[in-house]
Structure formats: structure tokens, C-alpha cells
Amino acid sequence: MTLLQAPQGEPVLVIRVAAETKIRKHLENLGITSGAEFTKLSASDGNMIVRVHGSRIALNRDIAETIVVRKAPIFA
Numbered sequence: 001m002t003l004l005q006a007p008q009g010e011p012v013l014v015i016r017v018a019a020e021t022k023i024r025k026h027l028e029n030l031g032i033t034s035g036a037e038f039t040k041l042s043a044s045d046g047n048m049i050v051r052v053h054g055s056r057i058a059l060n061r062d063i064a065e066t067i068v069v070r071k072a073p074i075f076a
Contacts, residue, residue, distance in 0.1 A: 003048070003064040008040045011072035019066040027067075030057055037072050 006012045014036045017024050031052045032038070038052040046061030059067075 001069060003040065003050070003059070003067040003069055004043075004046060004061065006040050006069050007071075008043060011037050011039050012069040013037050013072045015068040015070055017067055019063065023063065023066070027063070031055070032057075032067065 003012070014032060014034055016034055017027055017032065019027065027033070036052060038050050041049045041051055041056065043049075046064065048059055048064060050057050050059060
């Protein structure tokens with residue numbers, strides 16, 4: 001699923017970022033890389049706020065569509 005489809009408030013893991021090189025590098029600098037865990041905090045019209053490594057980051061719909069995620073495993 002893409003980040004757009006991810007449930008709000010649940011941790012997800014990045015599987016891959018399918019953006020062009022310049023955007024992918026920028027996302028890497030923000031901590032959005034394969035294996036990164038983050039949470040979608042809020043969304044409106046496809047634009048969203050996510051929490052990555054303790055920071056809040058705003059992403060637009062076009063960028064969110066390029067981020068492929070899966071639900072993060074929960075270890076007890």
C-alpha cells in the first residue's frame with residue numbers, strides 16, 4: 001500500500017520510495033528511507049503530517065503516492 005492508503009495513527013514501515021532521484025534523496029535526508037518506521041498523524045485532501053524519528057514532516061499527495069509502506073510488526 002502507499003502512504004495515502006496507510007491507516008492514520010498506526011506505525012508503518014517504508015518498503016521503498018519510488019520517486020525520482022532528486023525527491024528520493026530529499027526524503028532520505030528527512031529520514032524517510034527503506035526500513036524507516038513512521039506514523040501518519042493527520043491527513044487532508046491527500047496532504048499529510050507524518051512523524052519520523054521524532055520529527056513532524058508535511059508531505060503532499062504526489063510525494064505520499066511514491067512511498068510504499070506496510071504495517072509495522074508489533075512486538076510484545
